Amino acid sequence: MIPTMRSLPAPHALSAHLADRYGLGFTGCTLLRSLVNDVYELTTGDARYVLKLYRHDGRDPDEIRWEAGLWAHLQTAGLQVPPxxxxDGEPVGLLETPEGPRPFIVSGFVEGTKPQPPFDDELYDAxxxxxxxxxxxxxxxxxTYARxxxxxxxxxxxxxxxxLAVDRxxxxxxxxxxxxVRNNLAEYSNTGICHGDVSLDNILLTKQGLLLLDFDLTAVGPRAADFAGVATTxxxxxxxxxxxxxxxxxDADLAAIPYLQIVGRIFNLRFHLVDKPLFRGTESRAEGWAADELGALRRAAGELL
Incomplete structure (x- = not known):
């Protein structure tokens, strides 16, 4: 068999496999999104669930257990987070796929809508x-698990x-x-658990209020990094x-934001130039995302250098 870099499990097979594992009569499974990870919606006769299937050779299962534990902790603290x-007492499963084992989590489905323009101050205040x-x-x-x-x-x-290995x-x-960045963040010390991807793409508007989603990039890091994206709006x-x-x-957070924006844009640029072409093809480099990041980096250089 030729080694596989990335497979896409068939929804009907997932539905049957997970029905046995969780003792739920899943009647349907639909692929919602396939990018870094694969996200499916599972349904029973009267309920909906979300399967998040992490890529092989990304985060190891204990890192996913850290993430699942954070979800539970946030619920205990009163935040709206899907359960x-x-x-068998285990939040993280492993799915055997052609490329190797892939961790996954199944969670409850939260009814809500993505914010739509025009946006306003009230939304951003919330x-x-x-x-x-x-x-x-x-x-x-x-x-007890490490991330x-x-x-x-x-x-x-x-x-x-x-x-630079692909484009100099x-x-x-x-x-x-x-x-x-090195020179200006050398003394920045405000660190803690950061969400890692704070944008309107990762919130839902629900009847119970605003819901923060997607903890893929959550980890201990510079706290002001969570302000970097919104600060450009x-x-x-x-x-x-x-x-x-x-x-x-x-004041230290505010001074760090422009340099953490550079970190975020270079991190994103790597995704669009290096990571994404591996599973979407090199044509994806021309979609405009990499060009947008480079344009923002040129503007940052004009302001900071």
Whole structure:
């Protein structure tokens, strides 16, 4: 058999396999999204569930157990988080696939809608409050399992070298920006569990309020990284107002944000130039995402260098 880099399990097979594991009569399974991980909706006669199937050779099962434990901890702290289903007391399963074992979690389905434009200050104020509630709860999370931290070296220097291995056109720009990050974040010390991907893509509007989703990138790291994306929007002031009803945004956080934005953009650029082409093909580099990140990095260089 030829080694497989990435398979896509058939929905009907997943439905039958997981029905036995969880003792639930799944009657349907639909693929919702396939990108870094694969996400399916499972249905019974009267309920809906979500299967999150992590890629092979990404996070190991204990890192996923850390994530599942965080979900449970956030629920205990009063945040709206979908419950993780257990099988024989275990939150994480392993699915044997052609490329190797892939961890997965099955959770409850939360009814809600994605925010749609036009956006407003009220939405972002609530978003800021929700992130602050997440940070408050995460500060008290402890686990017997380990999760790799979101260290600057891992999110900047390693991605930078991988980018340059496939495209050296902007080498001077990227190396100069990386040096600026090193010089300006050397003394930044406000670290904690960060969500890792704070954007409107990862919230739902529900009858119970705003729900924060998707903990793929959650790990201990520089706390201001969770402000970096929102700080580029016209709603940063409203978001910050909501956040500071519970927690401060310090002067050190504000000074770090432009440099953490560089880290985030280089990390994203690696995904679009290196990671995604492995399973979407090299044509995906022309979709515009990489060009957008490079354009933002050029603008950052004009402001910071």
């Amino acid at each position: 993780v289903l257990l099988s 978003f800021g409050r929700q992130l602050a509630a997440f940070h408050d709860a995460a500060d008290n999370y402890h686990s 790799r931290p979101a260290e600057i070296a891992d999110r900047l220097h390693e991605p930078l070298e991988q980018i 056109a902007e080498e001077n720009l990227l190396r100069d920006l990386a040096a600026a 016209p709603y940063w002031d409203a978001f910050r107002t909501g956040y500071t009803t519970r927690r401060p945004v310090t």
